[in-house]
Amino acid sequence: GESVGLHLPTLSVQEGDNSIINCAYSNSASDYFIWYKQESGKGPQFIIDIRSNMDKRQGQRVTVLLNKTVKHLSLQIAATQPGDSAVYFCAEYSFMEYGNKLVFGAGTILRVKS
């Protein structure tokens, strides 16, 4: 299937530490990737995106790294805060005949310990 939402991996980090969340994508032809954050009771919230002609992109406290050779994405969060606790999803754009869709990974739970 495209997105398997079974047992989500969990990353527990201490407040103030850096977090690294990893994602493997499936389609080598994908050229646009997005990280989303989903808090309980809310919809996925856009964090940062990256195009395939880039290896790295930085935002505020977040950095996304793209390794096309091994089809791997990572999201780095600097100085992790309690408010960063959420489920994080990577998503890749998939083009269809007349439209397109975002295909989501399974997600990673980030827990920040104070």
Next chain:
Amino acid sequence: DSGVTQTPKHLITATGQRVTLRCSPRSGDLSVYWYQQSLDQGLQFLIQYYNGEERAKGNILERFSAQQFPDLHSELNLSSLELGDSALYFCASSVVGAVNSPLHFGNGTRLTVT
């Protein structure tokens, strides 16, 4: 706030019934997407509309249908409901064509089928 509005927030109904979920996209966005999120399947793409026309279809059941109206709001109709249809249903919107632009999600409708 993503600017995408979904109603209702919660819906409880019985098997065999029919429901309609409503979505208002962000101002200026022409493309609307519907996703289903369940515990065992993650975020699954259902269907995309662009400026009133269906553009891409995912794993949408024949019992489900959607449309996008001239004012760009969209409705997802779920009929002959089964217990397994219980899930969170998200609407997302994006700018023209949605190529290489992020989707912005609403906070979803939680559907419970009893």
